[in-house]
Amino acid sequence: MTSAAEFVGVSQKFGDFTAVDDLSLTIAEGRLTTLLGPSGCGKTTSLRMLAGYSRPTAGTIRIAGRDCTRVPPERRDLGMVFQSYALFPHMTVADNVGYGLKLRRVAKEERRRRVMETLELVGLAHLAGNRPKKLSGGQQQRVALARAIAIRPKLLLLDEPLSNLDARLRVQMRAEIRRIQAETGLTVVLVTHDQDEALEMSDDMVLMRAGRVMQQGPPREVFPAPANRFVAEFLGYENFLADAEGRTLTVRPENLRVAAGAADADAPAGPGGLLLRGTVAHIAYRGADLLVTVDATDDTGAAVRLLCDVRGGAAEGLSPGGEVTVDAREGALVRLPD
Numbered sequence: 001m002t003s004a005a006e007f008v009g010v011s012q013k014f015g016d017f018t019a020v021d022d023l024s025l026t027i028a029e030g031r032l033t034t035l036l037g038p039s040g041c042g043k044t045t046s047l048r049m050l051a052g053y054s055r056p057t058a059g060t061i062r063i064a065g066r067d068c069t070r071v072p073p074e075r076r077d078l079g080m081v082f083q084s085y086a087l088f089p090h091m092t093v094a095d096n097v098g099y100g101l102k103l104r105r106v107a108k109e110e111r112r113r114r115v116m117e118t119l120e121l122v123g124l125a126h127l128a129g130n131r132p133k134k135l136s137g138g139q140q141q142r143v144a145l146a147r148a149i150a151i152r153p154k155l156l157l158l159d160e161p162l163s164n165l166d167a168r169l170r171v172q173m174r175a176e177i178r179r180i181q182a183e184t185g186l187t188v189v190l191v192t193h194d195q196d197e198a199l200e201m202s203d204d205m206v207l208m209r210a211g212r213v214m215q216q217g218p219p220r221e222v223f224p225a226p227a228n229r230f231v232a233e234f235l236g237y238e239n240f241l242a243d244a245e246g247r248t249l250t251v252r253p254e255n256l257r258v259a260a261g262a263a264d265a266d267a268p269a270g271p272g273g274l275l276l277r278g279t280v281a282h283i284a285y286r287g288a289d290l291l292v293t294v295d296a297t298d299d300t301g302a303a304v305r306l307l308c309d310v311r312g313g314a315a316e317g318l319s320p321g322g323e324v325t326v327d328a329r330e331g332a333l334v335r336l337p338d
């Protein structure tokens with residue numbers, strides 16, 4: 001796999017505070033990599049160092065094999081879209097998109113051609129003559145994207161680009177960015193704190209905490225096998241308990257089954273599975289499903305509170321205070337290192 005960019009032992013300190021701690025990471029060419037993690041984990045700081053807006057206190061940043069650690073942003077050949085799209089209000093959409101080409105002294109005709117080609121790509125050619133303030137949030141977001149990719153950068157950096165859009169549009173734009181990336185073959189680095197966004201959009205995801213990488217890999221590898229409790233919690237595993245040997249297990253709410261009454265001999269968990277008795281503490285109605293909180297005891301005798309995501313039809317007979325059996329297949333249980 002060719003690398004489009006690399007962080008090699010990169011740290012960033014602000015006074016005594018270490019925002020990014022000895023980060024080593026390879027961004028693969030032609031893929032979409034997300035930096036994912038809770039607020040303050042160092043995602044934006046890492047992206048700003050890659051962009052050249054912030055110089056690392058230690059380590060090396062390479063772009064396309066070249067040491068860029070001390071190269072200013074405008075000479076790194078990259079496009080960037082921020083959370084606030086930062087469009088130029090006094091310019092038309094076409095002029096916004098052509099701005100980077102003009103700076104690079106691309107001839108007028110060629111510029112016009114590339115601006116229109118890029119606007120076609122993001123589906124906005126018909127708005128080329130409009131000013132940004134006449135556009136909706138989603139359209140402005142596309143203009144910002146078009147402006148960043150018109151220069152055909154080596155790397156496209158996106159910092160929470162969808163967080164200002166309403167929920168429906170955000171989901172549409174996830175697919176749209178993926179389409180554009182597939183059509184252009186661009187290498188994209190996306191910063192987000194939204195695990196659904198990262199799972200849906202990433203070829204590779206990098207989970208960060210306190211300036212360090214906790215786990216990285218394709219979503220289909222990371223999601224079913226979180227490396228530690230932090231990653232599991234961040235990806236919504238919710239339930240943590242001990243097996244008979246005292247090892248930590250985690251299981252997702254949607255992988256727990258709840259049945260009213262005490263354990264039924266006909267429906268055991270199966271070898272290696274989980275089977276616990278408990279009492280319903282709370283039921284939250286969520287439309288298509290119910291979130292049922294069950295107080296139970298794990299195999300070491302410790303009290304555990306389990307969150308079970310139950311489809312509407314499977315909730316019959318469940319009520320607060322009622323006795324229930326909770327079970328999970330072996331395949332649904334993830335063992336975490338101690």
Ligand SMILES: Nc1ncnc2c1ncn2[C@@H]1O[C@H](COP(=O)(O)OP(=O)(O)OP(=O)(O)O)[C@@H](O)[C@H]1O
Pocket residue numbers: 014017019037038039040041042043044045046193
């Ligand atoms: N210029 C700065 N001076 C001092 N501290 C800073 C500076 N920039 C960032 N930090 C701190 O570094 C840490 C990491 O910040 P960063 O913005 O990279 O986090 P993040 O993961 O992108 O979070 P968010 O999603 O909230 O933007 C935070 O604790 C932040 O307060």
